Each structure stands twice: as structure tokens, then as C-alpha cells.
Amino acid sequence: MKRFTTKDLINAGVFSALILITYLMAAVVFHVPFLMPFMPFGCAITAYMLYTTKINRVGMLSITMTMFIIFFAVTGHGIFVIPGAILSAIVAEYILYKGKYSSIKHARLSYVAFNFFGGFMFLPLFILKDSVRQRLLNAGKSAEYIEKYFSYFPNYLLPIIIVLSLVGAYIGATIAIKILNKHFKKAGMI
Numbered sequence: 001m002k003r004f005t006t007k008d009l010i011n012a013g014v015f016s017a018l019i020l021i022t023y024l025m026a027a028v029v030f031h032v033p034f035l036m037p038f039m040p041f042g043c044a045i046t047a048y049m050l051y052t053t054k055i056n057r058v059g060m061l062s063i064t065m066t067m068f069i070i071f072f073a074v075t076g077h078g079i080f081v082i083p084g085a086i087l088s089a090i091v092a093e094y095i096l097y098k099g100k101y102s103s104i105k106h107a108r109l110s111y112v113a114f115n116f117f118g119g120f121m122f123l124p125l126f127i128l129k130d131s132v133r134q135r136l137l138n139a140g141k142s143a144e145y146i147e148k149y150f151s152y153f154p155n156y157l158l159p160i161i162i163v164l165s166l167v168g169a170y171i172g173a174t175i176a177i178k179i180l181n182k183h184f185k186k187a188g189m190i
Contacts, residue, residue: 002056004059011060015048015051019047019051023039026039046180049177049179050176061093061096065089065092066089068117069085069086072121084118084120087116088113092110095109095113107177108174111176114169115166116166123158126155
């Protein structure tokens with residue numbers, strides 16, 4: 001097994017930050033509940049797919065997901081994100097490994113697997129409704145606001161959110177691949 005070089009760790013840190021920033025920007029744009037499943041579409045546009053061109057050994061994607069876990073845990077996204085993120089990282093890393101870190105098809109599928117953890121962020125809205133309601137009340141939200149908010153998340157919506165997130169990730173990765181081929185290859189960046 002190859003050891004990490006300083007360049008690998010710098011790439012992991014820089015691209016993890018870029019990917020996280022794109023997630024945060026997409027969260028602002030797609031914060032309307034019915035648009036949330038499409039967040040992965042906006043996140044793949046360049047950062048993740050460009051990152052996959054820099055990955056050449058096992059573990060770099062796990063470093064990225066570890067940074068995500070820390071960020072989402074610190075910002076109160078709940079315990080459910082952690083197992084989802086670990087599972088997503090393992091599967092995404094395995095897919096890249098099977099493609100020998102050079103297959104664009106595997107990079108696309110890796111991004112889809114990487115985004116599976118996003119569905120776990122929604123779990124509290126479906127299985128811990130009372131706890132989330134209480135947190136929102138404690139934060140000063142009105143009962144009317146809370147009921148309206150939960151009306152956007154009927155129980156049947158969770159699998160739909162997950163499927164749409166994965167479809168959005170696939171479409172976003174496909175667009176990102178076209179952008180990479182058109183602009184980044186031409187500029188000699190990959």
C-alpha cells in the first residue's frame with residue numbers, strides 16, 4: 001500500500017474544503033424543502049470530479065468524508081449522518097479503487113455513492129419528529145411554522161429524497177465530466 005505524500009494530504013484538505021463549500025452554497029440555493037434532494041446536482045459541477053482526478057490511492061476520499069462528518073456533527077446534523085457518511089465513503093472509495101482511480105465512469109458512480117450520506121441527514125425529520133419539533137420550538141419557531149415545515153416531509157418522501165439525490169448526483173457528475181473535458185483538460189489542469 002502506498003503511503004500518503006504531503007501533496008496527497010494537501011489535495012485532500014483543499015478539495016475537501018472546496019467540496020464542503022459547494023455543499024454549503026448549494027444548501028443556500030436549494031434550501032426550499034422540495035428542492036433539497038437536488039443539492040448533489042449543484043455540488044458535483046467541478047470540485048468533486050476534479051478531486052477524483054487527483055486521487056491515486058486508497059484513503060483520500062475517506063479523509064474528505066471524515067472532514068464532512070466532523071463538520072456536520074459540529075453543526076448539529078445529528079448522529080445519523082455518521083454511519084451514513086462512513087458507509088458512503090467506503091462504497092465511494094471502493095468504486096474508485098475498482099476503476100484504478102482513472103476511470104471517469106467509476107468517478108461518476110463514486111460521486112453517486114458519496115452522496116448517499118445526504119439521505120441520512122433527513123432521517124431525524126422522519127423518525128425523530130417530536131425531538132425536532134421541540135428543538136424548533138426552543139429555537140423560537142412558531143407552532144404554525146413547525147407544522148408547515150413538517151407538512152413538506154410526509155413519511156413516504158424519504159425514499160423519494162434518497163432516489164432523487166442519487167439521480168441528481170449522477171446528472172451533476174455527468175455535467176461536471178463535460179466541463180472537465182471541455183475546460184480543465186484544455187487548460188492542462190488534468
